[in-house]
Amino acid sequence: MTLMKTFRRLAAASAIALTISGAAQAAEEVTIGFTGPLSGGAALYGENTLEGLKMAAKDINDAGGFKVDGETYTINLVSLDDKYSPSQAAVNGKRLVQQYKSPVIFTPHSGGTFALQAFNERDGFIVMSYTSVPAVTAKGNKLTVKIPPNFTDYIEPFSKITMERFGKKLAVANATHDYAKYWTKEFVPAWEKLGGEVVSNNAMDYNKSADFYTGVSKALSANPDVMFIGGASEPTGLVARQARELGFKGGFILMDQAKIDEVAKVSGGIESLEGSVGVVPLADYDTKGATQFVEKYKKDHKNVATSETAYNYFALHLIAQAMQEAGSVDDAAKIRAAIPAALNKLPGEFNPYDVHEISAQGDLNADPQIAEVKDGKVVLHRMSELKK
């Protein structure tokens, strides 16, 4: 009786095993890796970036996959949580390469990117880095692609707009994490070069402060015309709100991590951000691809689409296109070399930001837009126009 049972179980188990392996043979899969913060304070940001990848993978798989060399491939997205920690990102990266044979790994932070760059050329995978820190591509890593524009591109136009409107005295009151420090380091000399003066330099830990009244009142005691603030959108909104409560009448320069529309939700409406400059919220972007993406996002989501979702959505479509151009799903160098050709062929609906070229170093370039809050409305400027 027990023997019979064992046999039956064995038969069932082998039947299941056969079906699984059979299914795997029918459609080839290419595994795309992701390591980013999926828990802890940056969980929302990590999930937003991952959501873009998920949407692109769904697009591709629903269309029946893509053809490389006569074989049809679908995308298998494997996401691992690194809690924003570079060392955990490196561990995840190793796992994605060794266990899942992933030829491409996405990561939404500079720390993770640097950690993966320690072994990506040797292990043969592309790092798709969603960070606007220029250093990730400046080091000459051949298999790194930086998805968003360099943050340094924003500095001059941001400074000029606010300096002309409000005055030359600047208070620095942004966050203290690495990315914010990069910004301050580049921003302060640029502001001074344009003839401005930094009257107060009082960065605050946006993630570990229970309250910003102290820091903001310190920044305001120097009577600045413009405040440079920013970290994650919501704490930035709190800082802006408290600055207004404490009587600040000037303009804000928002570090690009903060999105004007999300900041406004916390700070008390767009009127409270009068005179602010920042990056353009995706919903206000006036390219065709952006409008299509926002519509598409609305169908399955309750909240509003963010730029990190849109950029990562674009980036995975780009990789799939590049694999087709390269005729390979596992040779990272070939895939990287095929990206310029893939950019030309990628349909506009997958490219919300009109990214049009990739530099030899691996920077994807677009013509970003800049938002200014004027008379309670968001006004758009094109970077290329401001530079003239």
Place this chain on the structure above:
Amino acid sequence: MDLFFQQVLNGLTLGSIYGLVALGLTLVYGILHVPNFAHGALYMVGAYISYFVMVDMGLNYWVAMIAAAGVVALISVLCERLIFHPLRHAPPIHDKIAAIGVMLFLEAVVQMHWGADFRRMPTPYTSILHFGDITLPAQRLLIIVAAFSLMGLLHLYLKKTMTGSTIVAMAQNREGAFLVGINANRVAMMTFAIAGGLAAVAASLFAPINLVYPAMGHLLLTKAFVIIILGGMGSIPGAIIGALIIGFAEALGGFYISGTYKDLIAFALLVFILSVKPTGLFTKGVR
């Protein structure tokens, strides 16, 4: 001078919130004899319940606060009954592990249900009072007044009522309390309920000037730990004074010394006080 008073007000606001959270932590310490790591998560759940009642159900702010206090007190009592009570004969490390488990569980449940996004809770008190150059939004005034009245009430309750005295007795000497016939189960449940309720009220008071998100309890919990170590584990006046010390250190230190190092100032103060008085400010030989 105005700037100085502005910082004093900031320090008071912070100190009041820290105080309410630290009081709960110190009360429960009297029962568990280990810090309750889940206390920050209870605070966070309190904020979410208020948010839910106020924003999603559209009820009054005060109703939301009372509902949050009730729900969190209940969760806190359930934790005691289902988790800490069965562990009462186990080594203290088991309590610690269980508390961390409760914390992770509550955070995961909240994140699953509400997601990881930052939420903003509105307040009915949006006016901003000005005294010369000093700015005091009504909500901040409310925090200070409400927190100190609650602390006062708690003090009266513990000192003047019989049930209150049993809590103090349990915290001071467990065996002694049993000997005089105190019902340990009842006292433990009551203590957990009060601690949970205080955390939820603190969260409902603070949420309108801050943000509501699943990890919001971590920061408060670390501060509350520092405070009860500073004030002396299990000491009620210690928790209040400790909270004010940390609140003022952050506000004044952050303003006059350095905003970047304001936490450092608070911790340096902790090191200094502990090296002068290693058991904390107000310990009276309680474990």
